[in-house]
Amino acid sequence: MRGWQMSDTVTRLAEIRAAIGRAERDFGRKPGSVALVAVSKTKPAEQVTEALEAGQRVFGENYVQEAKTKWPALKERFPDVELHMIGPLQSNKARDAVELFDVIQSLDRESLAKELAREIARLGRTPRLFVQVNTGEEPQKGGVMPTEVDAFLARCRDVHGLAIEGLMCIPPAEDAPSPHFGLLAKIAARNGLKGLSMGMSADYEAAIQLGATHVRVGSAIFGARG
């Protein structure tokens, strides 16, 4: 068996894009209504560059520190990149995150909302924001509990002046994902939110069926992480 080849990135990327297009058609979604967030955490800049050269512009990273070492140079070469923070975000990294990311998907608590609001005002830079929902109510996982989302969204808006674009979830690995996607879509609808970030390599098609506007696909594009 051969190892993972760099050119596989480009092939896989094209396959995922085609599959997203098919899912949009099959499930009656508008063509182009689902954004592919290519999750490049732990992957070297050379491999990310292959995806960039193939036209991919939306990327997701999990770690502020890693993104800080990898992305400033890449953004210089590809200024129209849209970088999404999708990992747990410590409040003391809020400034770095506001500086570097175009979208932050992991807003999940009041202290972070407060820090983000402060850094947005200070830096004059406003990343788009998604609130992460812990649809499986897993104690070890980030995200606002489903019963608390409506109140949290209201506080983001009314207390911290933050505009929230949508919701994000990571279903428990052992569960069928669709009920979680359905729950997220329902919470978004009743709060008038358009963005739905849900679906990863194994289940993005089901997420598209249930209304995803952003799917976050890593290993199916870049290969398994070590």
Ligand SMILES: *Cc1c(COP(=O)(O)O)cnc(C)c1O
């Ligand atoms: C790593 C990660 C992904 C990508 O997962 P794959 O299964 O490799 O597609 C998506 N979303 C989040 C929040 C992640 O941490």
